[in-house]
Every structure is written in C-alpha cells, then in structure tokens.
Amino acid sequence: MAxxxxxxxxxxxxxxxxxxKGINMTVDKGEIFGLLGPSGAGKTTLxxxxxxxxxxxxxxxxVLGTPMPSLEQMKKIGFMAQxxxxxxxxxxxxxxDFFATIYGLxxxxxxxxxxEVLQVVDLTSEIDKPVEKFSGGMKRRLSLAASILHxxxxxxxxxxTVGIDPVLRQSIWEELNVLKEKGATIIxxxxxxxxxxxxxxLALLRDGYVIAQGTPKSLKQGIGVTTIEEAFLHYGGxxx
Amino acid sequence: MRTMAIIKRILRQLRRDKRSxxxxxxAPLFILxxxxxxxxxxxxxxxxxxxxxxxxxxxxxxxxxxxxRHIPEQEAREKLQNKELDAMITWEESKPEVLxxxxxxxxxxxxxxxxxxxxxxxxxxxxxxPELKFLHGSEELNLFDNTGPVLIGFFVFFFVFIVGGVSxxxxxxxxxxxxxxxxxxxxxxxVFGYLGGFGLFTIVQSIIIAAFSIYVLNMYMSGEFWYVxxxxxxxxxxxxxxxxxxxxxxxxxxxxxxFIPLVIVPQxxxxxxxNLETMEPWLRAIGKVMPLTYGGEALRDIMIRGKGFAxxxxxxxxxxxFTILFITLNILALKRHRTL
Numbered sequence: 001m002a003x004x005x006x007x008x009x010x011x012x013x014x015x016x017x018x019x020x021k022g023i024n025m026t027v028d029k030g031e032i033f034g035l036l037g038p039s040g041a042g043k044t045t046l047x048x049x050x051x052x053x054x055x056x057x058x059x060x061x062x063v064l065g066t067p068m069p070s071l072e073q074m075k076k077i078g079f080m081a082q083x084x085x086x087x088x089x090x091x092x093x094x095x096x097d098f099f100a101t102i103y104g105l106x107x108x109x110x111x112x113x114x115x116e117v118l119q120v121v122d123l124t125s126e127i128d129k130p131v132e133k134f135s136g137g138m139k140r141r142l143s144l145a146a147s148i149l150h151x152x153x154x155x156x157x158x159x160x161t162v163g164i165d166p167v168l169r170q171s172i173w174e175e176l177n178v179l180k181e182k183g184a185t186i187i188x189x190x191x192x193x194x195x196x197x198x199x200x201x202l203a204l205l206r207d208g209y210v211i212a213q214g215t216p217k218s219l220k221q222g223i224g225v226t227t228i229e230e231a232f233l234h235y236g237g238x239x240x
Numbered sequence: 241m242r243t244m245a246i247i248k249r250i251l252r253q254l255r256r257d258k259r260s261x262x263x264x265x266x267a268p269l270f271i272l273x274x275x276x277x278x279x280x281x282x283x284x285x286x287x288x289x290x291x292x293x294x295x296x297x298x299x300x301x302x303x304x305x306x307x308x309r310h311i312p313e314q315e316a317r318e319k320l321q322n323k324e325l326d327a328m329i330t331w332e333e334s335k336p337e338v339l340x341x342x343x344x345x346x347x348x349x350x351x352x353x354x355x356x357x358x359x360x361x362x363x364x365x366x367x368x369x370p371e372l373k374f375l376h377g378s379e380e381l382n383l384f385d386n387t388g389p390v391l392i393g394f395f396v397f398f399f400v401f402i403v404g405g406v407s408x409x410x411x412x413x414x415x416x417x418x419x420x421x422x423x424x425x426x427x428x429x430x431v432f433g434y435l436g437g438f439g440l441f442t443i444v445q446s447i448i449i450a451a452f453s454i455y456v457l458n459m460y461m462s463g464e465f466w467y468v469x470x471x472x473x474x475x476x477x478x479x480x481x482x483x484x485x486x487x488x489x490x491x492x493x494x495x496x497x498x499f500i501p502l503v504i505v506p507q508x509x510x511x512x513x514x515n516l517e518t519m520e521p522w523l524r525a526i527g528k529v530m531p532l533t534y535g536g537e538a539l540r541d542i543m544i545r546g547k548g549f550a551x552x553x554x555x556x557x558x559x560x561x562f563t564i565l566f567i568t569l570n571i572l573a574l575k576r577h578r579t580l
Contacts, residue, residue: 051422052422054578055579069579069580072424074422077422079419079422081415081422082415083414083415084415085416085419086416087249087253089252089253089257090252090253094249102245102423103424104241104424
C-alpha cells in the first residue's frame, strides 16, 4: 500500500522544553491510524506538525510526497482541532460556507458539498441556527463537517470524540469508516483505550516518545495481554 | 477570493453582534452630544459683589456681562466662602481691590475680563475698539468647534482599535485562528481580510459620526466633507492594524483593555486637544510617533481652516505609513502561530 505520511526523526521543542523526541512513523493510504497517549504526551504537537501549522525543530514530515509545511499540501488535508473553532455568531451553514470558500470551492460546489457533509454528520435540520445555540455534540459534528468539506485525502482529527456521549461517538466512528472506504487516510488522537481498538494501527505515545506501534492485535498479542490498556502499561513500564 | 470570504464573514459577525455595532456608532454620537451640551454653552457670566465702589465704576460694571450684587462686605465674604459669588470688589486707597473665589479658572478669567472692560471704558480717553478679522474660523468658534475635529478622529480611532483588536484576539482564543492556519490561507490574506471587513464598516461609521457632528450638532466646518472621510478612514485603518497587532500580545479581553491607558490615552494629549506650543520640544517629539497627532492635525486643517489636500498631504502619507508598518509587523507576528 502507498505511504501517505512519513515522519522521519521528528523532534520538536518549545523553547527549552522538548515535547517530541525522535519520532519515526509511516501511515498508509486508507488506514485509520491512532495516536494514543495520556495528555501531555505530545499528541497535539505531533498532529500540528503533520497538518503544517508547526515546523518541526528536527526531522522531516512528508505528506503525500511533499515535505510539510506546504500550503499546496494543506489543500489536501482536513483538520479538526481539539477546540471546536467555530464562529458562534454565525449559523452552522454560514460557518461551513466560510470554510468552504477558504478552501477555494466554487459557489455551486459549496452548496452541494455542504448538503453532503451535513448528511454525513446528521445535522440537516438545525443548520440555520446560530452556533452559540448548538449543544456540545452538535458543535463537534459541525467541526467535523467543516474539516471534510473539501474532500481531503488526509483527515487529521485531534480528540474528535472527547466530551461526546456514546451514541454520538458511535455515529462519528461510522462516519470515519465511511470516509475510509472512500479512500481517505485518517489520523486521530485519543486517550480513550477502547477507542484505540477501532483503529487499524496505533502508535502509543508517552513523554514525547513513541513507545510502541502496530495493529491493536499485534500490540496485545506480542506481550500476551487482552486489552490495549494493559499493553500501554506494559510498554510504558518498559521505557522507564 | 479568500480575503473576500473573511471580509464577508466579519461583516456578518458585526451585523449579528448588535451591541458591538451600537458601541461603535451610538457611543460616539452619545459622547459627542454630551460634549456639545457641555462645551457649546454660552459664555460664563460671573457673579460679582461690589462694596463701597465709586458710583462711576459701578455704573460701567453694570453695563458689562456680569451679575453685580450690592451687598455688605461681611455677607459678600460669606458668599464667596460658599461659592455663591465669583469675586468681591472693594475700594482700597483710591483703587479697586478684587478678591476672587479662585477655584475655577473659567470664573477667574471671566471676572478679569469684565473688570478690564469696565476700566477701559472708564478711562479718560477711550481706546478705539480694534476691529477683529478672522483668517480662519469666526467669532463664534468655541471650544466644541475647536476640539470637535480631533474628537471625531479620536472616537473612530478608539472604537475601531478596541473592537478590531478584540475580534482578532477572540479569533485566537476560540481556536479559529489555528483552524484558519491549517488551511492554505496565507497570513497576509487574514490580515487584509480584517482590514477590508472593518474598513468597509468604518466608512459607514465615519460618515454617520461626521455627518451627525457637522449637520446635527453644527460643528464648525469650512472644508470638504469627503476629506474628513478620507482622514477618518485612514485613522481607522491605523487603529485597526495597531489593534490587531497588539492583540497578539494580549491573552484575553481584559489584557486588551489594558492597552487603552498605554496606547490610546497618551495619544489624546498630543492630538491637539491641548495646545502643544507650550510643551517642551522633547515632550512634543513624543507626539510624532502617534497616529492621532497627524489625524487630528489634518482634521483641523480641513474642518477649521478649510484647507485642501496639498496642505495636509504629509499627514495623509504618514498615516498610510503607520498602517503599512503595523500591517507588516502583524503579518510577521502571525509567524508565531504558523511559520509558513
């Protein structure tokens, strides 16, 4: 399978504080790749490097064959940040229309795509209400909708299901699988262990290091445990 | 097109946010009206007590614009203490002696003027009244007309600074700035989107504020209306680019407000509301780095002195220069959020 993302000896520090240390990782086309780790492990920083917001202090991040950061590649990447990043005075539709224009979609494309993504995230009925009246879950879904408007080849989600009830989490996962079927490559961060099981492959992060990577099954079987949680504790312990 | 999208979005947000809109338009009108009521009043008529003055002097005092009270000295002193009188005139050794209440410079001045006038008329050979001609302005030009042009500029500057700075700050705190920077949007496109959105709004704002001041409050105006628009627009652009630049160094709305005493208030002192001629030259030099100094000067040239573009062209170029400087710094400051 084709490699979509290639991280080569990535390290990043904010001032003297080193957040990410020597990360090597590849993500193949059409997989859902999970970055699992406690808060402060460096997941968000790593994700921002892949998106192109941050330039790594060391190493290179190659997305679809081009080193990041690159404005050209950003067109092919969808990003859903940890915060909802929506304009609360505007309606849901106006938010989507704004982001679609930023991605350079024509008026006709915008209308069509907005309709499509709204169906994907199941928000059609309340889309013309101002976002400040949205519930937390609705905002999360609208954020997701905004990140897939331009049909990105790579979708990067930072804690997409945090603070979301199990039903909605289920539906977001269904949506992710649909996008995957269509050929999108998805990277998501999470600190929820059972969610990690749903990923095709995982990287376990701790204190800026990747302590293990592989499919959930291989991570568990390699050391003879039954849950990812046990695996995480095992690998985390091995580093110390 | 992406800059257009930001312009459209900002105008939409402003339209939804009725309070901020009201702040930017109604608040200046309200304060200008108050200023007008306070500063555009009639000249101060002092209340003066006369004690044992020669009748000829009393007679000429009576002809002046003052309220003359004939009361005993003891009572007059009490009234002075209670601030019911502005001055008391007594006759000591063949010349008048004046005791002023003294706490209000306006009243002091008015009393002295009345006295001078009265004494002049009493003089044996009256000095012929000089004929006054005005190169600019007129006899009617009062404090409100004098400070008005600067006030128009100041309000536009102040409110655009605050509202523009805070909206850019919120873009950062609510995470949308990072979201925008994850798109192929260039840094300058964001900055110009802001300038465009608020620029369009400011045009409307300045038209309303200037038209209200000139046509409703009758502020003295001898120049071209569209020159006034030009200067207020340039001031607004400088204010917006400065506000968005400084918002990068504030972590929340409260910290943004802390820039007001540091950045806005000092500009008022140098804007021409107070006479700069009496200042030390080095102190005056501080005003040279402040946009409002040039905006205020140009607005007075236009509104009071009725000058054309050639006279205030330097101020125009300097204001444009300030804006370009702040925009450049702003685009560079955004590098902190995305290197590219």
